[in-house]
Amino acid sequence: MxxxxxxxxxxxxxxxxxxxxxxxxxxxxxxxxxxxxxxxxxxxxxxxxxxxxxxxxxxxxxxxxxxxxxxxxxxDVKKLGGPTVKFGATVTFLNEETEEEKTYQLVGDPEADASAGKISISSPISRAMIGKEEGDTFEVAAPSGAHSYEIIKVAYI
Structure with missing residues (x-):
């Protein structure tokens, strides 16, 4: 397994x-x-x-x-770092259509809880962010249509 x-x-x-x-x-x-x-x-x-x-x-x-x-x-997320989004990153991003800003940490499936600011590494939005850096944009397909986001901050805390 x-x-x-x-x-x-x-x-x-x-x-x-x-x-x-x-x-x-x-x-x-x-x-x-x-x-x-x-x-x-x-x-x-x-x-x-x-x-x-x-x-x-x-x-x-x-x-x-x-x-x-x-x-x-x-x-141990505190031992990770770098400018790109990967597992454990706390990412602040902006919805380019609504100007709404959100911050989530990318975590494993068992500990994911969006209401606590933790989203699964396997979620569509996480997968779209992986490898991106501050200032990069990414798109996520949703039932209501594609949404564009801009990464504002990437931190490992």
Whole structure:
């Protein structure tokens, strides 16, 4: 399998989630199942069904995190640099049509969260920026038509 690129901060966050789910959440869910079992007939016990579903979801996420962390290729962004956009770069760019300015960091898929200013390295906008420098323009095809952007700043922080 291919390695999954990930920033140091992303790796720390996913490791913390894994620890929380395996130590705290598992115990809490097991206690909820035991408490629901004590209420009697399991066939009509909504608390038991909800606790078992929560257990299933938690165990599924634990397995997903184990796979991601096992394949993680942790990259220290602070050791990167240069004028071009690549993994880990924090890029400020301007939408040439709306004059709207946005800043995003290019990160691995598991840690992407646009609302937190982190977009996946595999997203169309990231792929269009790769290799570009400050002052360069790039175009991204979207359902509403192509959009043009200008890169204002590239930083590795």
């Amino acid at each position: 291919d390695k999954i690129p990930m920033t140091t901060a992303g790796h720390v966050a996913l490791s913390a989630e894994y620890q929380r789910r395996t130590s705290e959440e598992r115990k809490r869910i097991i206690e909820a199942i035991q408490e629901a079992r004590a209420h009697g007939d399991l066939s009509e016990n909504a608390e038991y069904s909800a606790a078992k579903e929560a257990q299933s979801l938690n165990e599924g996420r634990i397995q997903e995190l184990e796979a991601i962390l096992a394949l993680a290729d942790v990259i």
